[in-house]
Amino acid sequence: MSDQVHPMAPHHLPFYMTEQGGTDYLMWVMGIFLIAAVLAVGNFYLHLHTLPERMAHKSQKMQFEIVAVLGLLALFTHIHLFWIAGLMLALIDLPDFGTPLRSIAGSVEKIADSKEDTGAAEVQGEVEAAPTRVIHEKTIPPVPKEEVRSHA
DSSP states (O other): OOOSOOTTSOSSOOTTOOOTTOOOHHHHHHHHHHHHHHHHHHHHHHHHHTHHHHHHTTSOHHHHHHHHHHHHHHHHHOOHHHHHHHHHHHHSOOOOOHHHHHHHHHHHHHHHHHHHHHHHHHHHHHHHHSOOEEETTEEEOOOOOOOOOOOO
16 A cells, blocks of 8 residues: 555545544544443433432421332333422422321320229229129129210
8 A cells, every 4th residue: 555645635634534544533532422421411310310309308208208109110110290290299398197196196095004003993993893794694794984084
């Protein structure tokens, strides 16, 4: 092969034109840029996809779990309605019903425990003194009467 340039070819070639057998640097730069762009777009997509979960992270546990499940459904099924529902649920601040109910349950449990401790001896005495009833030839002990306390 000859190193001479064809007489019809231009004498000044652009920088991206390589010699025969030379390294194409522009191809390497564009390949690295393409890989970086794909990774950047994927990172942005996953960051945007987890937006409802990050918003609901500060709320209640049950609400966070529902939003997380909706996000996973949207990710794996490509049904964007799940993601929109998760975003809306993350934006809405649901009232906390669990704490008052736990408080009520704890108070009722304390009341029940205190009644058992104080009234156990009185109830035993009433049950032993009261006559038993016979219904269909079965012996059933009488039910002790308890006082009904008012809140007033």
